[in-house]
Amino acid sequence: MALFRARLSIRLSHLTMKRLYYFLGILLLLSGGAFAQKITTLSPYVEQQSQPYVNITKVELTKDFTILYFTLDYSSNPRSLDDIILGRRSSNEEIEIDPNCRLYEPGNAGRKFRFVKAEGIPVAPQKREIRPGDMVKFVVYFERLEPGIEVFDMFEGRDQGTKRYWNYFSVHVRNPKRPLPKKQPTPEPKNEEPPVITEKPKDVPPSVEPKKEVAPAPQLVTLRGTVVDAKTKKPISARINYLVPIDGNGLDSMQLSASSGRFRLNLDAGNKYAYVATAKGYFPSSGAFDLTQAKGGQEIDNEIVLNPVAVGEAITLNNIYFDISKFDLLSSSFAEMDRLTQLMRENPTMEIRVEGHTDNLGDFDKNMELSQNRANAVKQYLVSKGIDARRIEAKGFGPTRPVTKGTSETERRRNRRVELVVVKM
Template identity: 30%
Template sequence: MRKSLLLLSLIFVQYFNSQFRNSLYDENQINVSLRGGLDFPSYDNQTKYIDYKPNLNLGISADYYFNWIGLGIDADYLSNKPKNSYPTENLYLGAAKLSNPTLTENNIQRYFFGIGPNFRWVINDDMGVTFKLKGGISNIKGGETSLISANGATNYNLNFHNGYDVKSVFSGKGEVEFNWFFSENIGLNVGGYYLQHFKTNDIVTNGNAAGYIPFTSNDNQNLISPANAEIRTSVLDHEIHSVGVFAGLTFRFPIKEAKPEYNLNVVAKDKETGLVLPDTFIELYKDGKRNYLARTNAQGVAFFKNIKPENYEIRGKLNTIELNSTKTNKSEFVKNSTIRKEISTDSDKFYVKGQVNICNSKNPLRDVTVVIRNNETEIVQEIKTNIEGKFYFKADKNSTYNIYGKKGNYFSQTETVTSKNVDRSNTLFLNLQVCMEETSCGKPINLKNIHYDLDKFFIRKDAEAELNKMFQFMKDNPNVKVELASHTDSRASDDYNKTLSQNRANAAVEYLVSKGIDKARLKPIGYGESQLLNKCSNDVDCTEEQHQTNRRTEMKVICH
């Protein structure tokens, strides 16, 4: 336990030293805390049938803080009462029943006085967490316990411990305390502690320190054996441990005039629509180095409190999208006041919010490489999805994008998003959903947008994007072999549809071979109308949409 406390204190020192400098907590300051709570003791005095009950703890501390580190003194009063677990009914000596025993249980009073360092983690002006280490001395008195019963004129001390009378024993204490100040000088505290008293001696009276008379229980009788009494005659050099929880009041007193504050609020919004932008990271840069970072709240505002007045460049980032930057001038900052700046998006751009899920589910896919192709400029960019399967990018006005994902053995559908005929003054975000399917062995996956002219089997230009996606999948998975299947609807003869579908499957394979895929990895099959997905067989009246469901091209990984 002592090694753990030392290691924990070193971690706190390093962490606090590197992290926290802030407002009122930066001032030299005195804190006085009053607290009360519950103490849970453990006495290692090897006394059988005697335990100790949780009871009261009261304390006061005074702490002087230089900023994040301080020095404090603690005074604690702790009271515990012994708890006898030896039987008190149906006691017998042979066949003779003993009288009802007399139980004496005296409280143990402990007084701790300690001094040591404090380390603070400042959350904001009103909240902070403090880790305290204290070393000192304790006075421990009381705890005499005895259970006495009689058989005629003979008294039997069934169970006893003489307690403590220790004037000063070295003790150590570790404490974690949370403070919330509801006014500038008064706050609430809650926390917990671990207290240890080292080398504590109990009392030896008339050559005895503690002991008990063994007993056996039989037929609801407790038969004692005085001849076998277990008596400890020597002082036991042992430890006492305590853990506890507390709550109370803390009073803080700055001992020098507060430093002047310079504050900055930055609003992130879309200039075109006036829409505020929550969860935008705002950064303050000076000479190319980031000095401060904050995040906008639900109202699109980021707060920078008590910063150094400088010439800053204000940059903003909404997920992966950078906003237009702005600047502050050192002369704009006024002592103990707040200046306001606004950072906005590009009015000539739309912002696409994309989501990648596993098809037919709400399960997101992280670390997907999303391929984005501008159909007007033919510029291609790639973005990774985050842990929630989300991705973001800027979209030009009057543009259309084809978008699909790449990830291991997943196959992505190609989706389209467009900013054409969308009023930028009313809309900032374009929403997009992309789904991906895992290509498990033998599972057919429908390739969307593979269309052919009537009675033709050559690959049209609009089908190349889907086949290019399949090319990328096979390139990313070089050991995979794939069956490429073409299906028709039930119209025309079975033989004609079989031949047409085989030719279409062959054409798709030849296209992939022309892109560099080994033909041995591809197996074209034309199923004609033999694997309809609905009831639309020969001579069944169906809509064009129902027939379209059956006209499809599928791929599936060939099982080894």
């Protein structure tokens, strides 16, 4: 009898455990959807960021949001030479997040994911003061990235004077595409006999088929291109910065990494997009993707040529501007000058000659003087940025070295230029 009771007890215990596992399984199935709604990437790989002391430590993708977790370590923010010259970074600093910041898919300006809210940091115009040694952790919410976008940019703004923005380019996260729903089999129509009509049908007005809505034509243009070496014509790894129009007639600065030398962009038709391509060991190249005459759905090929930095190489600084008959650099020249400054820093033994040129209109001696003063202005800007003056020679050639002998305004404009020649590496 005791043996029977022991066996019965073991059997009941076994049944109880099976029911418990079954119940837990049902709970997991019911809650599985909730677990699947959050995708977390710890310490995401960021190819480039504007401020090294503000880091993204985690990215969470929920059903509704893209959540970025930040750590700001103010003690690890070194002052650069530019900061010292321009007087940036006092002992204390004010921080905030700009509500106009957004996420983008690199190379696709049409896909943007807007700011929603922030925690742990004020939203502009509100500010918070921090002191050297402070560490601040904060969280920023954006609209949910579309599934399948596993690399994104965060753009807050362009630096203005002492105001610095936090921008991150090519942030890598896990965000797989959702599986397509299984297609349900279409039931076969049953062969039913038509009904028998016993009464005379009333007059029925002729049926009018609804007008089919015509889908709007696509407005995006696919721009495919290659960045190549001017000498070898082979693709080279490069980075492309380009400006994109936004609401309110503003511009956003976007960045694209072309690690293989090849790139692909989806841009709105009808616009012109200024760009600058840079690569280590090469002079920067600027230009514009002109889509003013392009149509939506069109595919366009483009090639960007970069000249290698080598002794004897000369390039024209196309974006250096002066007022007529004057030699003060206009503010629109500063971006080009800053790229030249960065090139000098990346090649600390490089020595250059800055050459000023004019057209042949006006007094010869005055043109010679003007070209020398313009070359001097470029040199002075570089020196103000910390470049050793002994590495830069400034020389004016006036109208003596034209690139074209035409007399039209377009050709004369080509002769009015500033060139850079590498003298020593």
